[in-house]
Amino acid sequence: MHAYRTHHCAALAAPQVGETVRLSGWVHRKRDHGGVLFIDLRDHYGITQIVADSDSAALPVLEAVRVESVVTIDGVVKARSGGTVNAKLATGEIEVFARGATVLSAAEELPMPVAGEQEYPEDIRLRYRFLDLRRETLHANIVRRTKVISEMRRRMEAVGFTEYSTPILTASSPEGARDFLVPSRIHPGKFYALPQAPQQYKQLLMVAGFDRYFQIAPCFRDEDPRADRLPGEFYQLDLEMSFVTQEEVWETMEPVIGGIFESFADGRTVTPSGEFPRIAYDEAMLKYGSDKPDLRNPLIITDVSAHFTTSGFGLFEKIVGSGGVVRAIPAPATADKSRKFFDEMNEWARAEGHAGLGYVTRKGGEFGGPIAKNHGTEGMEAIYAALGLGPDDGLFFAAGKVEQAAKLAGAARTRVADQLGLIEKDAFRLCWIVDFPFYEWDEDAKKVEFAHNPFSMPQGGMDALDGQDPLTIKAYQYDLVCNGYEIASGSIRNQSPELMVKAFELVGLSKADVEERFGGLYRAFQYGAPPHGGMAAGVDRIVMLVCGAQNLREISLFPMNQRAEDLLMGAPSLPSNAQMRELSLRTTATGPEVDKTVAPKAG
Secondary structure, X not given: OOOOOOOOXXXXXXXXXXXXXEEEEEEEEEEEOOOOEEEEEEOOOOEEEEEEOOOOOOHHHHHHOOOOOEEEEEEEEEEOOHHHOXXXXXXXXXXXXXXXXXXXXXXXXXXXXXXXXXXXXXXXXXXXXHHHOOOXXXXXXXXXXXXXXXXXXXXXXXXXXXXXXXXXXXXXXXOOOOOOEEEOOOXXXXXXXXXXXXXHHHHHHHHOOOOEEXXXXXXXXXXXXXXXXXXXXXXXXXXXXXXXXXXXXXXXXXXXXXXXXXXXXXXXXXXXXXXXXXXXXXXXXXXXXXXXXXXXXXOOOEEOHHHHOOOOOHHHHHHHHOOOEEXXXXXXXXXXXXXXXXXXXXXXXXXXXXXXOEEEEEEOOEEEOHHHHHHXXXXXXXXXXXXXXXXXXXXXXXEEOHHHHHHHHHHHHHHHHHHOOOOOOOEEOEEEEEOOEOEEEEOOOOEEEEOOOOOEOEOOHHHHHHHOOHHHOEEOEEEEEEOOEEEEEEEEEOOOHHHHHHXXXXXXXXXXXXXXXXXXXXXXXXXXXXXXXXXXXXXXXXXHHHHOOOOHHHHOOOOOOOOOOEOOOOEXXXXXXXXXXXXXXXXXXXXXXXXXXXXXXXX
16 A cells, blocks of 8 residues: 555545545544544545544544644545535545544644635735645635646647747846846846846747747736735746737737636636727727726716816816816716715715715706706706716716826726626626827926837837827737736837837937847847737736636735735845855845945956
8 A cells, every 4th residue: 555645635435435545634624523533634636534433543643633734544435424425525425434543744733724714914824825825715726827827838839839938037128117136146246137028038039030939937027016916026928929910919819818718717708709809098098097997897988078168067167178178987877876875986086086076966867966056957968968878877077187087087987886786797808908109208207208018119110200299109019908907918019120229219218228228139130020029918817817816915826925025935035244245245234144345356
């Protein structure tokens, strides 16, 4: 017999009744029924119920052991009586009567519970992540993550992509965040950068003639904490294609990404591939107040500024007259809602830092509220007719500068739909956001900056860069969005060295700067570069959506906390004096381990 097990803890069923077996695993739960001890024995695969009574030599051993201790059980498989069958367990038809038990590793008193799904402080969960990972939901999420990644690889290979690995130690690249830097021992004073993304390498692969590349790529960004991204590192399905238009990228990737969601839908509906809506960025910002709209939400924002150019409601007339806008968010079938519902929405908007959220109530065709009173019944009826609203529908208004009004309207759209229960359940709704601005105005720096990916192809090419207002230029850039999350971003690339230089000149960089910062890519484009494009899909976000998790830490093995600290391994940590001397570094940080002196330069 095997030293530890003949079966795993999800393998036994009615056909094995009467067999002598050996199982090993963790003591998940213990239940003492007065001389009869029941133990749920757990391993990676599942749970088997173990029974020991006074006739069993295993009883004193199992009575003394704590939960989460690792034990080996020798016993006989018995059928459960009809009333005790557990249909929720794969092994629910049987139990194992223990004849002997060996403690392989005794557990100390637990700092947190493993059985059950109760909430527990995050710092404890992360410090004892090895225990947290034993919990059923988190364990299942991690297993599902590996299956999602396997499905990604399978589907990418099926449509002609080949996986290539790009370097981890590389040069700094402008991906929109700070680099993690790695000091070089061999080259004192110089640093490698961990890749924010394999952007330049995958483009170089296209220049090198590899045609269709993909990779499950680790990416590193020294960013401040964000709710939708893990601190420090994340993974993406990175890909690039040669001789393609953006439409061909979409047509190739819709069956891949849509198919992944379908494979793990578990009864949830998925937007069919080939039917992902394509929404221009400007339209998305107007109708949804966001460039990552949740299409499960049926509410549409409308610009009603024209209705307030002359109005008895002076505030809106003044905003529109000074170049601002008024956006309307419908609140359907709210005649039965009290004034408190509308007032609380206004208070919420103020708490979010906005001036407020105006509203109009309507019940049986009668308008209510200060805006309706001042704007007049005729004016309100014109707005309602234009928006197709009914006699019992309310309406909210977000007013101000374009960016402010869009942001408030988008957040209000989400909150209203959530409050009214309008968001579609059990569905994955995917869409492409297209035609992003190539440039944007940086108010702090008082200059034009790239709005998205600096390596993208501007729509209109050199003519646009030479003759258009930079802030009006669109790019062949696109995002894939699902349920309000950006899950992928990509573009058709600018493979012309002249175009590349011109695009960077408009943000204040010279040809010499381009050659210095992006020399590899710039040189490559001078030796025959095919038209190419691609995208990168966020593995972590896709897995989070598939698992129905609310937090990225619930689908990651060993995440950091929101202060970018690994509480389990103690990272980041201070280097030793010897390490600092080897790297020719000194630090301004305080601490007994740190030697601030500069090591002599080699040679």
